Amino acid sequence: QSMLTQAPSVSAAPGQKVTISxxxxxxxxxxxxxxxxxxxxGTAPKLLIYENNKRPSGIPDRFSGSxxxxxxxxxxxxxxxxxxxxxxxxxxxxxVNAFYVFGSGTKLTVL
Amino acid sequence: xxxxxxxxPALVKPTQTLTLTCTFSGFSVNxxxxxxAWIRQPPxxxxxxxxxxxxxxDKRYSPSMKSRATITKDSSKNQVVLTMTNVDPTDTAxxxxxxxxxxxxxxxxxWGQGTxxxxxx
Numbered sequence: 001q002s003m004l005t006q007a008p009s010v011s012a013a014p015g016q017k018v019t020i021s022x023x024x025x026x027x028x029x030x031x032x033x034x035x036x037x038x039x040x041x042g043t044a045p046k047l048l049i050y051e052n053n054k055r056p057s058g059i060p061d062r063f064s065g066s067x068x069x070x071x072x073x074x075x076x077x078x079x080x081x082x083x084x085x086x087x088x089x090x091x092x093x094x095x096v097n098a099f100y101v102f103g104s105g106t107k108l109t110v111l
Numbered sequence: 112x113x114x115x116x117x118x119x120p121a122l123v124k125p126t127q128t129l130t131l132t133c134t135f136s137g138f139s140v141n142x143x144x145x146x147x148a149w150i151r152q153p154p155x156x157x158x159x160x161x162x163x164x165x166x167x168x169d170k171r172y173s174p175s176m177k178s179r180a181t182i183t184k185d186s187s188k189n190q191v192v193l194t195m196t197n198v199d200p201t202d203t204a205x206x207x208x209x210x211x212x213x214x215x216x217x218x219x220x221x222w223g224q225g226t227x228x229x230x231x232x
Contacts (some may be wrong), residue, residue: 035218037158044207044222045150045158050215088158090218099173100148100160100217 004089004103011109017077020106022089026070032092034072036065037102039086048087049074076108084110113137115147115208115223123230129198133191133208133223140184140191141166144213147191149182151204152225159204163211164191198230 004024012018022034036049047056049065052072064075072089089103119131133147140147148163162182163171170182181194191208205227209219 033216035216037219039158044225045219046222047215047218047220050218050220054215056215056220090158090160092217097171097174099171100163102150102158102160105157 003093003101004091006087006089006103006106008104009107009109011111012079013111014079014081016079017075018079018108020074020076020087020108022072022074022103024070024072024091024101024103029067029070029072029091032094034065034067035090036063036072036074037088037090038083039088041085045088079110081110084108113210113221115210115221117206117208117223117226119206119226119228121227121229123198123202123228124232125199125230126197129195129202129228129230131193131195131206131208131226131228133193135189135191135208135210135223138210139186140164140189141186146211146213146217147184148209148211148217148219149180149191149193150207150209150219151202152207153201153204156204162193163217200230202228202230204228 033051037045039045052067053065062078087106115135145166149161164182179196184191205225207225208223210221211217
């Protein structure tokens with residue numbers, strides 16, 4: 001079971017804005033940054049956000065991220081039908097022996 | 112251009128050892144700040160991080176692997192290998208390898224296409 005909790009699903013209409021949240025324990029959020037991944041059906045995940053709010057080259061600024069305390073948020077604005085996918089957060093857990101953890105995933109439906 | 116590709120058996124019997132190979136190009140696993148990770152996804156389920164090997168041969172494992180996994184690298188072949196012992200049907204998943212960089216806090220920017228492994232007798 002994932003140590004990062006995400007809502008199973010979220011939906012919104014094209015053009016709207018949607019927020020996807022990720023909550024974790026202080027052990028993994030306190031001193032470690034959060035990343036976000038998009039997984040389109042049948043494909044490998046794609047990095048959208050790293051270090052809480054940075055976008056890799058090629059990722060449009062419709063995607064933005066933030067982190068506060070033990071929660072992180074991915075915001076997608078100007079929703080497009082092509083944004084329909086699963087979204088995962090991820091971070092390092094550095095409590096004892098460091099390891100990476102993914103969130104439980106959120107299915108975004110664009111109505 | 113960075114590419115990664117996973118290879119391994121499509122079908123493994125319970126209790127056997129699974130060996131997966133990640134063959135990559137466009138980078139060296141010996142370059143400072145580079146790591147290669149293994150991540151899996153059971154059918155219809157979430158991603159699960161398994162292991163990471165760093166450029167300096169340091170290694171990290173998920174506690175869920177409970178000492179069943181071993182990760183190694185062969186920089187001359189541009190390969191990273193994951194070995195998992197005593198597999199069971201819950202290890203059925205698509206296995207991905209991915210590159211991580213220290214410049215991105217070892218998030219995963221480049222992924223292979225994945226390879227489906229089924230554990231069944």
